[in-house]
Amino acid sequence: MLIETLSVFPEMFEPVMSTSILGRARQAGIFDFRAYDLRDWTHDRHRTVDDEPYGGGQGMLMKAPPIYEAVRSIASSGPHPHVVFFTPCGAPFTQAAAERLAMQERLLFVCGRYEGIDERAYDLADERISIGDYVLTGGELAAMVVTDAVVRLLPGALGDAMSSVDESFATGDSGGLLEYAQYTRPAEFEGAAVPDILLSGDHAKVDAWRRENAIDRTCRWRPDLISSARLTDSERALAEQLIARYHGSSQQNA
Numbered sequence: 001m002l003i004e005t006l007s008v009f010p011e012m013f014e015p016v017m018s019t020s021i022l023g024r025a026r027q028a029g030i031f032d033f034r035a036y037d038l039r040d041w042t043h044d045r046h047r048t049v050d051d052e053p054y055g056g057g058q059g060m061l062m063k064a065p066p067i068y069e070a071v072r073s074i075a076s077s078g079p080h081p082h083v084v085f086f087t088p089c090g091a092p093f094t095q096a097a098a099e100r101l102a103m104q105e106r107l108l109f110v111c112g113r114y115e116g117i118d119e120r121a122y123d124l125a126d127e128r129i130s131i132g133d134y135v136l137t138g139g140e141l142a143a144m145v146v147t148d149a150v151v152r153l154l155p156g157a158l159g160d161a162m163s164s165v166d167e168s169f170a171t172g173d174s175g176g177l178l179e180y181a182q183y184t185r186p187a188e189f190e191g192a193a194v195p196d197i198l199l200s201g202d203h204a205k206v207d208a209w210r211r212e213n214a215i216d217r218t219c220r221w222r223p224d225l226i227s228s229a230r231l232t233d234s235e236r237a238l239a240e241q242l243i244a245r246y247h248g249s250s251q252q253n254a
């Protein structure tokens with residue numbers, strides 16, 4: 001997979017793209033990364049990428065022409081990229097979206113700055129993504145968050161010993177629940193013991209404990225996920241009791 005970014009701060013990306021799992025995956029050729037500087041597609045002495053909004057208002061907007069020119073020129077070589085614009089007005093980013101993006105051959109992430117982007121530039125977007133209901137100073141951090149979530153799903157990125165199948169929000173077997181609690185040595189720490197079942201060596205019991213623990217944690221911390229989680233009838237009855245216990249009613253209010 002090739003991941004490219006277009007922004008006015010291309011230097012922000014390199015430390016993230018060359019560290020830890022992303023760094024190793026890049027070295028191993030599992031993905032390639034390039035950061036482009038939007039100012040390379042300006043034509044004035046000051047390399048201007050922003051201007052005042054029509055109709056007045058605070059702050060500056062990113063101009064459409066450099067973005068158009070840049071996206072067209074980047075896309076003109078190689079396979080056509082799937083183009084994502086980052087904005088707080090985009091669709092919320094989820095694990096399902098990460099899985100969808102991980103199937104693309106080439107992703108181009110366009111990162112806004114200032115008060116936003118001229119609306120006409122969004123005509124280039126295949127999709128608009130928000131990483132949450134808060135406003136960042138720019139889309140670069142959002143692009144790094146999404147890159148991290150996508151690259152770790154690519155075959156081989158986590159190495160043989162690790163898997164992304166069982167974890168929180170996974171759309172596979174664990175059925176959209178938060179991940180169960182995990183423990184490592186020591187078996188007792190500051191008066192808190194690891195649950196006995198996990199020390200029992202009985203794999204069936206461990207699996208049952210983990211499933212119930214995942215349901216319990218999801219009911220406690222993210223009851224909003226329960227309605228779309230894949231649960232058996234008896235698990236759903238348990239979830240309703242737990243939500244009532246943690247949140248005072250059978251409604252899924254957090």
Ligand code: ADE
Binds near residue numbers: 088132133134142
């Ligand atoms: N740019 C500014 N805030 C953002 C957000 N929450 N998600 C994606 N891009 C952004």
